[in-house]
Amino acid sequence: MLPDALKRLVHELKKLPGVGPRGAERIALWLITDGVGVSSALSDALSAAVEEVGFCPVCGTLTRKGEQCPMYTDPSRDKTRICVVEGPLDAVAIERSGVFDGTYHVLGGVLSPLEGVTPDDIRIPDLIKRVKDDSVVEVIIATNPSAEGDVTANYIADELRSYGIGVTRLARGLPTGGLIDYADSDTIEKALENRIKL
Ligand SMILES: [Zn+2]
CATH class of the missing domain: 1.10.8.420 (RecR Domain 1)
Structure with missing residues (x-):
């Protein structure tokens, strides 16, 4: 036809x-x-x-192809605080809220034993390297409030425990199963302010 x-x-x-x-x-x-x-x-x-x-080789955030992202290269941003997110649009949503002045780490997914997604598949080794290289003092885990998001957050918290740094997770301002990249700036701001220690 x-x-x-x-x-x-x-x-x-x-x-x-x-x-x-x-x-x-x-x-x-x-x-x-x-x-x-x-x-x-x-x-x-x-x-x-x-x-x-393209994607920032350090953070995995969206940027010009072949370049590090402006959030990482800007000397006024706090490299000792890393906000860990599932996807690049989650970083965009948190950035839009304007309350975070650290850097991001995009996992590119979440752990899923059922689908065979392992820590090596989602840039967790890169995160641990950054924690060491940039003398990180706090990792804020902003995975989505889903079963896989919880498993991923707990796994990262366990892996980082021996480094003696603060590991926090966004407060449950977001509805369970809610997606960070759809949340409004006020919700994200409150979830960040009330982040909980893992
Ligand atoms: Zn970057």
């Missing part, structure tokens, strides 16, 4: 998170009709983002 090029566009759009087959058709049609101006800007922005955006 659809011309080949449109079929191809629908096929690719269907792969986006949250886009089903009907939605993909509607978006595809809009992009080549009413949204044709947006289409070319979108295609440029997409190429540029894929080309230029």
Whole structure:
């Protein structure tokens, strides 16, 4: 029914998170009709983002490809405090709240024995190296309040116990199963202020 090029566009759009087959058709049609101006800007922005955006080799946060992130290179930020998050957007959400002046460590996932995710898969060895290299005094664990998030937080706390540093976790201001990258700044600010010792 659809011309080949449109079929191809629908096929690719269907792969986006949250886009089903009907939605993909509607978006595809809009992009080549009413949204044709947006289409070319979108295609440029997409190429540029894929080309230029990378992950900080130290923190795992989003930054320019091949560069350390501004949060880590800014001399006014406190490198002795690390906030550990699951994904790069969690760091963005916490940064938006404006109450944390330390640095971040993105795990890139959570421990999951069922899915075979081990500490080595989620940058925990890198975290331990940073704790030693940057004379870290506090690690604030901001994994999501889920079963895997809890397991990951406890594992990290156990691993860091021998280093004699403070290990805290965000307070339960967030609803259980809630996602940090969807939380508003006030909620994040309160969760950080009321962080609990592990
Ligand atoms: Zn960084």
